[in-house]
Amino acid sequence: MDKRPKIAAITTIYHKYAHTQHIVDRFLEGYGWNSRHHYPPMDLVSLYVEQVKENDISKDRLERFPTMKGYPTIAEALTLGGEELAVDGVLLIGEHGEYPSNDKGQRLYPRYEHYMEMVKVFENSGRSVPVFLDKHLSWNWDWAKEMYDISQSMGFAFMAGSSLPVTWRTPSIDMPLGTSVSEGLCVGYGGVDSYDFHALETLQCMVERREDGESGVKWLQAYRGDSFWNAHHEKLWSRDLFESALSRSHTLTPSRHGFNNPFPTLDEMKEIVKDPIAYQYEHKDGLKSTMILMNGLVQDFNFAGYIGPNQDILSTQMYLPMPPARTTLANFFSPLVNNIEKMFLTGKATYPVERTLLTTGLVAAGVDSLSDDEAKIDTPHLNISYQATEESTFWRT
DSSP states (O other), rough: SOOOEEEEEEEOOOOSSSSHHHHHHHHOEEEEEEEEEEEOOOOEEEEEEOOOOOBBBBHHHHHOOOOOOEESSSSHHHHTTTSSSSOOOOEOOOSOOOOOOOOTOOOOHHHHHHHHHHHHHHHHHTOOOEEEEEESSSSSSHHHHHHHHHEEEHHHHHEOSSSSSHHHHSSOOOOTBBBOOEEEEEEOOOOOTHHHHHHHHHHHHHTTTTTTOOEEEEEEEEETTHHHHHHHHSSSSSSHHHHHHHHTOOOOOOOOSSHHHHHHHHOHHHHOOOOOOEEEEEETTEEEEEEEEEEETBEEEEEEETTTTEEEEEEEEEEOOOTTTHTOOOTTTTHHHHHHHHHHHSSSSSSSSHHHHHHHHHHHHHHHHHHHHTEEEOGGGOOBBBOOOOSSSOOOO
């Protein structure tokens, strides 16, 4: 571009530690990158915040950064108060805020609604610009697929997802592009329709690099509580991969003596983890993947998989800084913002949005399985095939 791109931010809420702060503040204040403080070569010129509460910090940012102006509607933020689209890129951050939940426990964040208001401006203006959407596309699969289809039909660069695929790794290794993978597993933590997405992204950004690429998913089944332990006992997923993933954790809860980290026995895990959850699913090419949430045992996301003709184990951790820096500094947002910058500058996504579409569908299928007595869910709609980028996008420095 021969001028600095103008960026609009459409958000649900803007308070301390919210995703809006971690992302938008980096566009305004810069962030540490490659041994220096990096300032994005673009200007965040407009801001829409749907919910302004007592803990709001958007007013402070608007006062301190007069080049950014607040607008009362999404359309005005995109047109800068005019009649047509007047920005070169859009941040859609629909995470946090006071929104209802449905009977399945899904928080009804208005990502789809905000996206469609944006699309209306694109249509009325006869042009579109690159878009980044924070986390999964929507709690509703049909809406998520519609959002993807619109981006394809209108031809604008579209990226979404979280920091897990792009953060540091320990060790700093990647899945060899084009290798065979027979089984993949992630052990993480957190809740349903929230951190399960992070764990699924951890899995997917690794296994998508296998020979012939991603082929889509045929079915998914969830396990919770006693059924999880039964499935673990019956070895529905590899015990070796499970233990290899746990060995990468930096936060493994001490199982005895109150210090150090001796590997817990199964009985000790049952005492520590009160509500274990797994989503197991089969890809169309036969690959088996399992996402496991072990609240109480770990506070990080760890991958392990069988690769190559000799079924070697490859394992690594998607590194998040230790508490409290994880919450206060959240440096893992820096590589995410850097990838967003590249898309805004080049007009091309740095990683495939199909990954986020697939993981969005897996989250929805997992929620459906849990709410239907852990039934096996056929997923013909997740016939999503794509190729990983040749160069992986995780932060190596």
